Amino acid sequence: KIYHDDDADVNIVRSKTVAFIGYGNQGRAQALNLRDSEVNNIIIGNIDDDYAKQAQEDGFTPVSIEEAVRQGDILMLLIPDEDQQTVWNEKIRNNIKPNTTLVVASGYNVAFNLLDLPDDMDVVMVAPRMIGAGVRDRYVQNIPYPCFVSVEKDVSGTALATCLSIACAIGATRGNGAVSSSCREEAGIDLFAEQALWPEIMAIFREGYNVLHEAGFSDEAILFDMYLSKEPAEIFERAADEGFVKQLKYHSRTSQYGQLSTMNRHDGKDIREKFRRVLNDNILSGNFAKKWSNTKWAAEELTKEWKEVENAPIVQADQRVREVLKPDRKK
Numbered sequence: 512k513i514y515h516d517d518d519a520d521v522n523i524v525r526s527k528t529v530a531f532i533g534y535g536n537q538g539r540a541q542a543l544n545l546r547d548s549e550v551n552n553i554i555i556g557n558i559d560d561d562y563a564k565q566a567q568e569d570g571f572t573p574v575s576i577e578e579a580v581r582q583g584d585i586l587m588l589l590i591p592d593e594d595q596q597t598v599w600n601e602k603i604r605n606n607i608k609p610n611t612t613l614v615v616a617s618g619y620n621v622a623f624n625l626l627d628l629p630d631d632m633d634v635v636m637v638a639p640r641m642i643g644a645g646v647r648d649r650y651v652q653n654i655p656y657p658c659f660v661s662v663e664k665d666v667s668g669t670a671l672a673t674c675l676s677i678a679c680a681i682g683a684t685r686g687n688g689a690v691s692s693s694c695r696e697e698a699g700i701d702l703f704a705e706q707a708l709w710p711e712i713m714a715i716f717r718e719g720y721n722v723l724h725e726a727g728f729s730d731e732a733i734l735f736d737m738y739l740s741k742e743p744a745e746i747f748e749r750a751a752d753e754g755f756v757k758q759l760k761y762h763s764r765t766s767q768y769g770q771l772s773t774m775n776r777h778d779g780k781d782i783r784e785k786f787r788r789v790l791n792d793n794i795l796s797g798n799f800a801k802k803w804s805n806t807k808w809a810a811e812e813l814t815k816e817w818k819e820v821e822n823a824p825i826v827q828a829d830q831r832v833r834e835v836l837k838p839d840r841k842k
């Protein structure tokens with residue numbers, strides 16, 4: 512189901528106190544959009560740092576997260592996913608008013624039951640498929656942007672109306688409208704892209720480089736052909752605009768034949784098995800989310816992975832080529 516402006520009543524959110532937990536990427540964009548939609552009772556919860564300074568410059572008076580939670584009828588939980596469980600337990604859970612609505616911008620913490628939710632709390636998702644700057648710019652320019660919405664817990668019986676009211680006030684129900692989804696679906700697809708699809712694509716580029724390098728081709732030529740020319744970005748843009756396969760019509764006939772004849776014969780069995788294992792065993796089981804909530808472990812593991820990738824031949828070739836290109840770029 513797709514929801515449009517007509518399905519929403521912005522007056523619902525206008526009559527509430529909306530507390531923002533976090534004033535980063537999404538927090539700032541959504542708070543400014545709500546204010547421009549004449550939502551007048553907005554409280555920003557943030558520690559006293561650069562984000563709070565930004566909120567002040569934007570005309571808000573930031574308070575502590577605890578204080579924002581105490582005042583809010585609607586809580587916009589807009590801090591990084593991996594920090595939400597800890598902040599929830601330490602600063603949010605004990606300060607929530609009765610009959611509050613929680614709004615998340617990604618499904619992760621709700622889908623994997625990482626938040627201890629009060630019984631009387633409604634839970635909805637309003638998840639823009641867009642970085643914060645895009646959410647703000649498009650609102651100002653009156654351009655639609657894609658967004659997923661869902662009702663996860665409806666104690667009041669009015670959770671959908673509240674959800675759509677917020678989506679409309681941040682500009683997410685314009686144009687083609689906001690798409691009905693769920694936290695499980697949003698988090699599942701997002702994590703699948705991060706843990707199955709894109710790593711496989713990156714590994715394919717890595718191995719492509721290794722084979723071409725072994726064959727004696729130059730780093731500059733390989734990397735330009737693979738991505739430095741930005742051709743892949745253009746291909747994906749056309750795939751989005753005209754169709755995943757239809758964009759092939761912009762390639763030469765030789766290229767079309769090469770791509771189609773190889774892809775049509777690729778049985779994909781091994782990769783499908785691998786993808787299923789990642790989706791079921793790691794993602795939907797909640798195993799990954801449980802591990803990733805251990806923020807100390809998560810930070811250490813991420814540092815380790817960054818260290819390891821520095822030695823990959825494609826990464827070193829990328830650095831060498833950039834060094835060579837630098838003087839030309841400046842001209």
Ligand code: NDP
Nearest residue numbers: 533534535536537560562589590591594616617641642643
């Ligand atoms: P940001 O990294 O921009 O969030 C920064 C904000 O979170 C700041 O206000 C910061 O305050 C606060 N914060 C960070 N760590 C903590 C902590 N440990 N305790 C308290 N506050 C903290 O996040 P995003 O806006 O990128 O993401 C917010 C939500 O939006 C997430 O659920 C994300 O999945 C979702 N989302 C993000 C999109 C994006 O493009 N970025 C797109 C769609 C959804 P301070 O550090 O000062 O305490």
